[in-house]
Amino acid sequence: MNKILIVHTSWYSEYINEMVQIATNVISDSEREYETTCAPGAIELAALGKHHLIKNKSSYYSGVLFLGIVVRGETSHYDLVTNETFRSIGDLALTYPNISVINNVLCVENSDQLIKRLKINTKNNTQALIELINEKSS
Numbered sequence: 001m002n003k004i005l006i007v008h009t010s011w012y013s014e015y016i017n018e019m020v021q022i023a024t025n026v027i028s029d030s031e032r033e034y035e036t037t038c039a040p041g042a043i044e045l046a047a048l049g050k051h052h053l054i055k056n057k058s059s060y061y062s063g064v065l066f067l068g069i070v071v072r073g074e075t076s077h078y079d080l081v082t083n084e085t086f087r088s089i090g091d092l093a094l095t096y097p098n099i100s101v102i103n104n105v106l107c108v109e110n111s112d113q114l115i116k117r118l119k120i121n122t123k124n125n126t127q128a129l130i131e132l133i134n135e136k137s138s
Helices: 013-029 042-055 077-095 111-137
Strands: 003-009 033-039 061-071 100-108
Touching: 003 013, 003 042, 013 033, 013 061, 013 111, 033 042, 042 061, 042 077, 042 100, 061 077, 061 111, 077 100, 100 111
Parallel strands: 003 033, 003 061, 061 100
Antiparallel strands: none
């Protein structure tokens, strides 16, 4: 199958919606199909992705793109969330090596950093997912 799963968070919906729009434009331009699903937060991204891989049999998807935003606050919560999110997405990629996985969870200090990185990172990471899918299918 040539379908891509986009798993995104619900936090910062205005920015997430923009990320989803950028990603879906790049995917559509590559003539691939996609579907989206929304996790309540960054920590839940990998588990929701895995749920869809199991539910639909992993061969249904050629790739998974994770979209999220984590902004540093005043407590250690940021470190816990970012570390666990990246670890769990990495574990998922190793569990399903036949599926291309790209992590586009933006971890930033403030909204200025987010705005600066949102468009270019999302476009570049979505294109990287398509390149990785092509590499794994050759």
